[in-house]
Amino acid sequence: MGRRVRIIGAPTDYGTNRRGVDMGPSAIRYAGLADDLEAADVTCRDVGDLAVPRMEERDPDTEKPPAGTARFLRETRDVCTVLADHVADSIDEGATPLALGGDHSIAIGSLAGSSRDAAIGAIWFDAHGDFNTPTTSPSGNVHGMPLAAALGVGDFAADEYAWTDAPGLAAEHVALVGLRSLDEDERDALRDSDVTAFTMSDIDQRGIASVVDDALAVATDGTDGIHVSLDLDWLDPTVAPGVGTPVRGGVTYREAHLAMEAVSRSGSLRSMELVEVNPVLDEHNETAALAVELAASAFGKRVL
Template identity: 85%
Template structure:
């Protein structure tokens, strides 16, 4: 049976501190996403973008929810709530949603929607842990908080943040792969949780294949499928230059493809997102093109 993929654009930069990432969905589409997914053997439908007002158009007088130091939390809530509905609707319609960011805060919506009426696992391919909260974040940028939000960590356990909690996601089924940049409080939060975490040192010592196989085993244990969150800063900046928070020492081009190929072979992909592509910082749309290639691998593209 041909897998149906539904592309959902979420062109937001509310969660980041560098402008331009809101143009990521357009750049990824321009790089040939739909045709690459079709060539990988899927039936692809682009459902367009969410309506996301520009940061300059936000209403400064609207009531803010309890936010700690989180910036633009009201706007992030609106985007993620809308995205969650579209992700859930896609799954109900028999399609696999592929969300295009925008910054990584959109993962709150993806996870909430994918975990609605199901138990899911999640694999987080990222240089960062995204386990900060409004209280612990040194920047207040929500793109460093989506995993904590979805798991209800710290501040996010309060009733005011019910919209951000993915009720069908358990920490024991969450795996972070390729970490190399963590805040102190974030490091403690990971240690105190049931989340499984693999650093770049683990990949160096064990190899990407073994790490991803273990990640898939943990994420799929007792679940109805997995969500894959692919932040392009997971890759080394020499391979993916167009990201807002580059960190040296990331995975290589082939390691990234091998990981996505393993996801495809598992047959457990329920939903996915590509985030943090910033065309303003990119070179010849290189990072957006890489996003397309990796998405195709995750959805089944093969050499033979």
């Protein structure tokens, strides 16, 4: 067998205001994740889910935070610090961590763990920039903040947010692919940063292969490997209906596979996460099944 993969479930919906993504890890497993990865010559070890208190056990005082704060930040911190340790331990033991969300806030933990002892790049396949901060976010939902948090942008530069830091990740080694929905302040922050951003217009004009090749060049330049963050709302809702924040005009089924195949061919994949699968909003578990297919492509599954 080839690569070893460690599957880590992070069933959290703290970062969003829609119920259901906490069931994402179960839906992805049910869709045949282990079998598809093994078909890609991968040895899987599933370590189960992190212990995440249910919605009903949350502190109600964090439901509607005042302006300039983030919802359920304490709970998100608790999940992400544990996930970071699992990701780092997996890499130390020679396995590639594959985190299953849950909402996109789990990326704070994935990036912190993956970059703990190495310089890494990151490719963010997402309709959204995830570059808000507690001050700029219109909603206070942390799933719109993980990339800014990992890079220490704005509010996240304060000592109280030290747990969000991804020490081996620099903005110049981050590429966003497929953007089509940004908040105004978030847009300004991205323009002022060293992050490379490719919108859906770039994909339309240049093609997915060219854009992903450029993203890989950004993320692999002088780094020890890359983290791939795959939000299923990156795809068009007609292909991936089971997501909490769908945006029309996303990538197609084949474009998504081509992108993951390019990631695999690069030989640079260090860690990965699949996020924002919401079985409550899905149709016959097809979004979870698509997540499984794309993960298999990223880890080397081919037609021939």
